[in-house]
Amino acid sequence: MCIQTFRQYTCGCKKNEEYKQCAERLGTNVICTPVERVALDPSAHMCRNHMVKQGKDEMRRIVPRR
Ligand SMILES: [Zn+2]
Numbered sequence: 001m002c003i004q005t006f007r008q009y010t011c012g013c014k015k016n017e018e019y020k021q022c023a024e025r026l027g028t029n030v031i032c033t034p035v036e037r038v039a040l041d042p043s044a045h046m047c048r049n050h051m052v053k054q055g056k057d058e059m060r061r062i063v064p065r066r
């Protein structure tokens, strides 16, 4: 069965990653249904959609100025 890998982010989102065709489908445009879904190592970060934009809601760090 073909494999769709996905990664789980700390915000709870799952994002599809690499898609691997199985040997029988290799070189064709056919995919198995259903595909096997395999979780990769969960990310330690949030996904892009949940990253805050710089200068807006970013967490303030106190950086000593020289
Ligand atoms: Zn397959």
Ligand SMILES: [Zn+2]
Pocket (backbone or CB within 6 Å): 009, 011, 012, 013, 046, 047, 048, 049, 050
């Ligand atoms: Zn997210």
